Amino acid sequence: MNQFDKKLEQAKNRQKRVYLIAGITGLVIFLLMAVLFVISRGTRVEIIPQDAKAHVVYRVAEGLGFSLGDTIYSFIGNLVITATAPGFKVARASIDAVHLGKVFPLELFELPGRLVVEIFGEDDILAKTAWRINDHDIAVSDRLDIELEPGTYQLFIDNPFCQPKEVALEIMRGEQTQLQVNLQPVNGLFRISSQPSGAMVFLDHRQIGLTPLQFNQDGDRYGLRVVLENYIETVEQVSITRARPTVSRNYNLELKKGTVRLDLEPE
Structure with a gap:
């Protein structure tokens, strides 16, 4: 290769480097502009x-x-x-x-919490339970299952056959709070007498004693039965509640009607 060809080749290489540098520079500038734009x-x-x-x-x-x-x-x-x-x-x-x-x-808004409360007892009694939260009536049912915004609350449980229950609680966002509550039954009193006295008293098929008598009983519904020989049986449904914790009865028993049978023979 003569001197001229060498110089020509060197010129071509320099030109390639210039193009490469220019291309890289342009790409870098483009990328920088894109980054700045973003x-x-x-x-x-x-x-x-x-x-x-x-x-x-x-x-x-x-x-x-x-x-x-x-x-x-x-x-x-x-x-x-x-x-x-x-x-x-x-x-x-x-x-x-x-x-x-x-x-x-x-x-962002907080997820509500969930409150689940269960109470124990007979189903027909629990169904009368009234639930109140912060003085707002919520439901009448045997259990409570409700969503609440996070915060502190006063839960009031009111069953007519039990003492009222108040529970302070805190509801956390997105969490379930579960409670099991035992309600204290009302301490009630029966006073049963009859005319005449000496009648047998049954309470829900359970023999209690002879009239006149007095006995304590928890709040609930009961079937009361008074039985005396030769007298008509007396049956009544009664309730011991917080509003009426005492049941007083004085039964006037009615004699059973007799029958007369005549056997007549001709003289």
Whole structure:
């Protein structure tokens, strides 16, 4: 290769290097401009309340973009994002052109807690239980199952056959609070007498004693039966309640009607 060819080859190589450097430089400039463009469209999300902020997770649900930390970047157009945090409802929001490159406030709302309360006793008695929370009537049923916003509450349990019960409780977001409550029955009194006296008293098929008599009994519904030979049996349904803890009865027993049988013979 003569001297001329060598110089020509060197010139071509220098030209290639210039093109390569120019191309790389152009690409770097393009990438920098793209990065600057995306950064300029970055929107920092400000989560409310503060205790949700540390654990929030973002996701781009619609649009072309991505999240990095608490900042959402958009390549083009508007974005729809979701934000989730333990104990909070999923938030969904649209970030439009007005908020691009600015601070976007987003409020998360707490998940409700669930309160489940069970009481023990006979089903027909428990069905009369009235439930009240913070002076608001909730239901009349044998159990309580309700969703409540997080916070502190006063639960009032009112069964007519038992002493009232008040329970202070705290409902945590997204959690279930379960209680089992024993209600104290009303201490009732029976006073039973009859005319004539000496009648046998039965309470729900259980023999109690002879009239006149007095005995204690828990709040409930009862079948009361008074029996005396040659007299009509007396049966009554009675209740011992908090409003009426004493049952007093004085039964006037009625004689059974007799029958007369005549055997007549001709003389």
